[in-house]
Amino acid sequence: MITGRQALGSIESSLASERAEIDQMEARLRGLLGDEEGLRKEDLEDFRRLAKLRLDELLEGRVFGEIERVERQAVTLLAERDQAKAKVDEELAGIERELTSLKAQRDAKSDSIDGLEAEIGRAEDATRTRLEQDREYSAQAEAARKLDIQAANAEEKASQSEGELSAKGAAYESNALFMYLWNRKYRTAEYSAFPLFRWLDGRVARLIGYDDARANFSRLREIPKRLREHADRLDSEADAEDQRLMDLWQKARQADGIGALDAKKEAAEGELEEIDAAIDAATARQNALLEERASFAAGEDQNSKAAIDLLAEEFRQADLAKLLRDAQETLRTEDDRIVSNLVARRREQQQIDASRVQLKEALDRRIQRLNELGSVASEFKRRRYAQSDSRFRDGVLISMMLRDLLEGSLARDTFWGELNRQHSRRRPAPGPDMRPRGPIVFGGGSPSRRSGGFGGGRRSSGGGFRTGGGF
Structure with missing residues (x-):
């Protein structure tokens, strides 16, 4: 058995774990992105070296100028990206402080409601205790x-008689000749025929003994009807008496100042909401x-994509491609070493790209789980499951269901349906019962019937009733 606040705490703990996992994944993505940027910078340096080795002064100056222009633009874009990310980080830090303060307020308000x-x-x-000596209330x-x-x-x-009607009436209802005459209203003033x-x-009636059977079947059908009417009438009268008792109880509560406490509690619950x-x-x-910050970590923000596209386009220019072809045709070992480094970095770049794609997919799933958990926490509070009088029978089962929900193996409706079956409300211990055997107990501010509350449910007791009749 766990309380609603403990269950909510478990959900919030899962939320914190998901956020920590997201932070770790983003850090790994930022590391991969930094590796990619480092590889591109090394590519630019190698292209500079190739230009020095292979190009005449005029072409060298043009290529250097182009490379430097592209590099400056890329650096500017990445600086803008870092500024935008810093702003997001600052906003996230502010929200985290706000949430910490709000959760502290929530705990304090919940403690106040408990008090x-x-x-x-x-x-x-x-x-x-006072009402035990009150004659009007006792009466x-x-x-x-x-x-x-x-x-x-x-x-x-009434219930037993209705059950007997269902069992014994089957013998009549299964006899086609009898039901033919019954439905024709034979032996009644409503019967009419040529x-x-x-x-x-x-x-046919004489053949099957219809007159006796009709009398028995009529009696079998009439008795449950009369008993049900009698039971419903007594139930209504009992409801009225219970309501009068509840009115006395509420009047006593108001006289003792409990109504003011109810109002304070209601106001506190409104503030909690x-x-x-x-x-x-x-x-x-x-x-x-968090989703925006994840795009920075994955290099999917506008500035990162613009810088990457700019560098990639520059590497596809004809002059740079010619540098690679010419370097491979020379006998200089320095050319070959530079080309070998470029090729190795291409392979490393492909590996980083594959890792980045997989990690980004995993991060997207984590963010989706985080959103789902947040939705669960909001719905949990909306259903007032986090109130101090809230109880759940099996805390381990709830944790397992929450895990299955996030993994997609448990439907949302199934999760909430089972959670609702696990849920109950703690009521204050009943005081002295003014009625030795009556089904009214005290709790939650007013008397209520054990069978389901005022005006609802049927009572049950000993006793019995049997009807005769047969066919």
Whole structure:
């Protein structure tokens, strides 16, 4: 058994773990991106060396000028990228501080609500003790208890009679001749037929003993109907008595100042909802910025892509390609070494590209898991599962379901359906029961029926009722 706050804490812990994993992946991506930028810089230096070795002064100057122009543009773009990323990092740090403050406020407000619930519980205990000596309340409690027992007995008998109708009525309903005459309303004022058909129906009735069977079947159908009407009437009367008892209880609570505590608790819960809304809004901004920061780490932001495209286009220029071809045709070992370095870096670049693609895909999945977890946390609070009176039977099962949900092996509806089945509300311990056997207990600020609350559910008790009849 774990509390709703503990379950929410587990979800938030998973959120923190996902963010830490995202930070690690982004760091690895930034490392790969830095490696790529280093390789391109080394390529530029090698092209400079080749130009010195192979080109005449005029061409050398033009190539150098072009390379330097491209390099300056790329450096400018990357500097702009770093500035944009620094701004995102600053905003993320601000949101993290905001979330830390909001979560501290949430914990404090939840503790305040817990304190108010405990204070309400103690006040209600005192009210119950006082009501033990209240004649009006005791008399009403006894009246409600008696009617509850009567209604329970009536419900038991009505249900049993309805069950017998289903079982014993099958013998009648399966007899085609009997049901033909029954549906024709034979032997009633509503029956009408031509003389020939009336004579034939009479022959059939005598053949199957219809008159006795009809009397038994009518009685079998009528008894459950009457018993159900009686049970429903008693149930309504018992509800009315229970409501009068609840009114006395609420009046006593108000007189003892518990209503003011209820109002304070309701106001605190409203403030808690406002804090949760602020947390959700900050988390949404945080997730959007995390995705933007991930694009920087992967080199997919506008400035990084422009710098990469600029350098790649420059390497595809004819003069640079001619440098490579000419270097391979010379006998100079320095040319060959430079070309060998360029080729090796191309292979290394391909490996880095493959690693970067895989890591970016993994990062995208992590961000998706983070968004899903954030959605779960928001829905968890929206359903008021994080309240202090909230309980879940199996904390381990919840952790397993959460993992399966994030991995995609558990449907969202299934997750929430099972979570709802695991959920219950803790109620304050009942005080002295004013009705020795009655089904009203105290909790949550007002009496409620064990069978499902005022006006709902059926009572059950001992007793029995059997009907005769047969076919």
